[in-house]
Amino acid sequence: MRLAPLLPAHHRLTTAWFHGCWLYGNLLIGLIWGLPHLTWQRSLASLGLMVLTVGLGHAVGLHRGIIHRAFQTSRFWRGTLAYLSVLAGLGGPVSWLKSHYYRDYWQNQPTSPAYFRYDHSIWQDFHWNHHLALHSADDARYDIPPADLHDPWLVWLEKTWVLHVFALAGLVWWGFGFEVMAAVVCLRIALAMLGHWFVTYVSHTSGYAHYHVAGASESGYNNLLLGVLSFGEGFHNTHHAHPRSARMGTAWYELDLGWLLVRGMEMLGLIWAVEAAGRTATQKPQAQVQPTRRWPWAA
Secondary structure (H helix, E strand, C coil): CCCHHHCCCCEEEEECHHHHHHHHHHHHHHHHHHHHHCCHHHHHHHHHHHHHHHHHHHHHHHHHHHHCCCCEECHHHHHHHHHHHHHCCCCCHHHHHHHHHHHHHHHCCCCCCHHHCCCCCHHHHHHHHHHEEEEECCHHHHCCCHHHHCCHHHHHHHHHHHHHHHHHHHHHHHHHCHHHHHHHHHHHHHHHHHHHHHHHHHCCCCEEEEEEECCCCCCCCECHHHHHHCCCCCEHHHHHHCCCCCCCCCCCCCCCHHHHHHHHHHHCCCEECCCCECCECCCCCCEEEEEEEECCCCC
C-alpha cells in the first residue's frame, strides 16, 4: 500500500475499522448525551474512573509495571491492574505490549522508519494512530517477554476487553441512567483515547529535555502541563532516559501523579522493589545529561 515505504518490511498497515468506530462512537454519545448534562457530581465520578483506569491501570499498572517491570507485585494485584487498564477503554493489553516494544525498538535505533519517528504533522499522526492499524509478521525480533506475551490472563483480556467495558457501561446505565453512562463512560473513553495520542505526539515534538539519548532516533521531551494531566507520561524525555523508572517527573517542578499512585501502593505493601530515578540505577548508559529545548515556535 502507499504507506508501506514508511515501515520496516515485516510491518504492514490496515484500516482500523473497529478503532475508528470505537473512538467516534464514544465521542458522539459523550458529546450529545453526556456533555450537556454534565454536573459536578458526574464530573467527579468520571475523574475518579479516569484515575483508577487510565492512571492506576494503564499508566502505572500496564506501562510501568507490566511493560517496563518498574516494580514487583503479586500475581493477583498484577492481574487487577491489568483489568483496570482494560476498563480505560483504550484497547487490549497484549496489543499495547506489542505496540510499545515495536516503537521502543525502532526509536532506539540510529535511524528509524518514518512511522516510528515524529517529524511529520500532527494531522498525519492522528490519521495513522486512529484510522490505521499496525501489524508485524516478525514479533520475535523485538524480544517481547514470552511470559507477558502468552500470559493467560492478559491473552484473555485481549480477546474480551470490549465486553468488560460494555459491562461497566451497562452497570452505570442500569444504576444511574443513560446520561450518566454517556458522561462517565463514553466521554471519558473518548477523552482518554484522544488524550493519550495527543500527549504521545507532543511529548516527541516539543518541550524541554534533561537528556539526550545517544544513538537513538528519538529522545522525547518533557511538558509540564501534559505531564500532570497524563499521570507523568508527558515527562517523556525522562522516560526515554530512565525506561525502568516508575517515576517520570524527577525535577521538583514536575508533578508526576502516577508516581504518587506508585508510592501509595508501595506504602500499602501492594508493590515492592520499586525502580525509580534518584533511588535506583535506572539511567540508560546512552542517556547523556544535555539539556535542550524545543518548542513549537522555535526555529
